[in-house]
Amino acid sequence: MSNAMFCYQCEQTAGNKGCTTTGVCGKSPEVAKMQDVLIYMLKGIGFYGTKILDKGDKIPKESCEFFTEAIFSTLTNVNFDAERFEEYIKGANKVKKQLMELAGEVSDAPDGADFISPETKSEILAISDRPNLGVLDDTLNDDIRSLRELLIYGVKGMEAYHHHAIVLGKHDEDITNFSFKAFGATLNRDLGADDYVGLNMEAGNTNIKCMELLDAANTGTFGHPEPTEVLISQKKGPFIIVSGHDLRDLNDLLAQTEGKGINVYTHGEMLPCNAYPELKKYKHLIGNFGGAWQDQQKEFDGVPGSILMTSNCLMKPMEGYKDRIYSSYVVGWPEVTHIADANGKKDFSPVIEKALALGGFTEDEPEKKITIGFGRNATLSYANEIVGAVKDGKLKHFFLIGGCDGAKSGRNYFTEFAEKTPSDTAILTLGCGKYRFNKLDLGTVAGLPRLLDCGQCNDAYSAVKIALALSDAFKCDVNSLPLSYIVSWYEQKACAVLLSMLALGLKDIYLGPSLPAFISPNVLQVLIDKFNIKAVSTPDADLKAALA
Numbered sequence: 001m002s003n004a005m006f007c008y009q010c011e012q013t014a015g016n017k018g019c020t021t022t023g024v025c026g027k028s029p030e031v032a033k034m035q036d037v038l039i040y041m042l043k044g045i046g047f048y049g050t051k052i053l054d055k056g057d058k059i060p061k062e063s064c065e066f067f068t069e070a071i072f073s074t075l076t077n078v079n080f081d082a083e084r085f086e087e088y089i090k091g092a093n094k095v096k097k098q099l100m101e102l103a104g105e106v107s108d109a110p111d112g113a114d115f116i117s118p119e120t121k122s123e124i125l126a127i128s129d130r131p132n133l134g135v136l137d138d139t140l141n142d143d144i145r146s147l148r149e150l151l152i153y154g155v156k157g158m159e160a161y162h163h164h165a166i167v168l169g170k171h172d173e174d175i176t177n178f179s180f181k182a183f184g185a186t187l188n189r190d191l192g193a194d195d196y197v198g199l200n201m202e203a204g205n206t207n208i209k210c211m212e213l214l215d216a217a218n219t220g221t222f223g224h225p226e227p228t229e230v231l232i233s234q235k236k237g238p239f240i241i242v243s244g245h246d247l248r249d250l251n252d253l254l255a256q257t258e259g260k261g262i263n264v265y266t267h268g269e270m271l272p273c274n275a276y277p278e279l280k281k282y283k284h285l286i287g288n289f290g291g292a293w294q295d296q297q298k299e300f301d302g303v304p305g306s307i308l309m310t311s312n313c314l315m316k317p318m319e320g321y322k323d324r325i326y327s328s329y330v331v332g333w334p335e336v337t338h339i340a341d342a343n344g345k346k347d348f349s350p351v352i353e354k355a356l357a358l359g360g361f362t363e364d365e366p367e368k369k370i371t372i373g374f375g376r377n378a379t380l381s382y383a384n385e386i387v388g389a390v391k392d393g394k395l396k397h398f399f400l401i402g403g404c405d406g407a408k409s410g411r412n413y414f415t416e417f418a419e420k421t422p423s424d425t426a427i428l429t430l431g432c433g434k435y436r437f438n439k440l441d442l443g444t445v446a447g448l449p450r451l452l453d454c455g456q457c458n459d460a461y462s463a464v465k466i467a468l469a470l471s472d473a474f475k476c477d478v479n480s481l482p483l484s485y486i487v488s489w490y491e492q493k494a495c496a497v498l499l500s501m502l503a504l505g506l507k508d509i510y511l512g513p514s515l516p517a518f519i520s521p522n523v524l525q526v527l528i529d530k531f532n533i534k535a536v537s538t539p540d541a542d543l544k545a546a547l548a
Contacts, residue, residue, distance in 0.1 A: 005032035008517040010076040026316040033128035034085040041092035044113040046183030048099040071159040076491040081332035110187040146520035147196035157496030170217035204503030211461035223277035224377035231287030238360035243267040244310030254282040265289035272455040275373030292405040292435035306354040374452035376462035389446030402429040404490030410513030416539040431457035433488040484546035512536030
């Protein structure tokens, strides 16, 4: 408990054990401790919110939206700004007091449920070693702590998805209600392993509903993604790079830059935005810049354009571009200009003015393009051709190779695996993990590209629908399909997706490049016994086993 901090919620955590001096992600010990306090506050809010629901009443909408945003702020690579966490903790105090009043007299409140935090950074840090407040809790055995943290991280990922839907006008109170229940339950010292397993499976099922909601928000607002060739080389002129995940921010920026002579490039997980009809109608959405999130420090350093971060995937800005990067929504870094939401609108003038002042690229690069846009609607429009190719023996296997990319060594495994897949197989991919192989020429099979880009990690619902549609077409259980899951994980959205895959009963998932540090040996053995989850080994060995 003498550590400066403790965090092991992401794949890159130090030594695959935990970050104890500073976060590998760049998170300071102060911010880590403030996040611990905020999560502790949100657990109490969850408890009192659940008591309100038990009475048959509703939790106020503004409290639900605060809960979602505050959870999202604690994800890996989202917010590193201590001042912003002071504000979140003040907001949590206000919400908790309101919910305690609405809940009325409660006789079974667990320890910590009614805790009200001090509100200045120094005072918050002074109480951050309060018993049971952080992850490390010596009164819990490793398996209970492991299942508890899996639940917390799964809910974190789910509420990040929910936030993206909310800003597009889609909110589902059942999703928030479960999150209140789950967070409140983690204060209950009497819960056993079976209780937590049940909550984790419920989280997986609820996240399926959340991903469906986000899919409806995205496609309902911007249309279904279409197969689209996307420029991946630079064009002369002023430009803005948009990174993160949020479609609404990109749309609003495109509207505000129209006719100003500014090219807009997507970056990282925003690449799939180039395939949405209502986004690609803007001709100055010129293409995609660079690769996955972990390359941003070298790719952004000194670029003559401005950068907008719309959600998670922020790394410490280098001095070569710190004056030209901007944050939005829950994203934050000290001394980085934040574009705040004012009554549902944002003014991107600072981003635009900086791009014009910098002047942009001075010449065109040789043109290069890749094809994206194979979401569920597009892919399933070829269902007859796909089924026919399988029955005729022209298409023998499907691989879902995707998830989160990361900086730690070992991720070349996914590149090698994709390269080694036989020519009579197809690859479905989504998430920034695709940057490991999405610029390779893998050819075609059955008249379609062998590599079918289904979108962001936020579009995991597309992959689920494709898999379920294939099982219906072949009249078999989804685990009997010639379909293998090769999943790279990094942060808490991946935890939410994994719980959904388990809730669906999917088996034989290859997970890498390393297994989560927060999964205890006993919990891992349960996952192996029940779902046959495997740690990735070598591309040759895993490919041979999957094809067998």
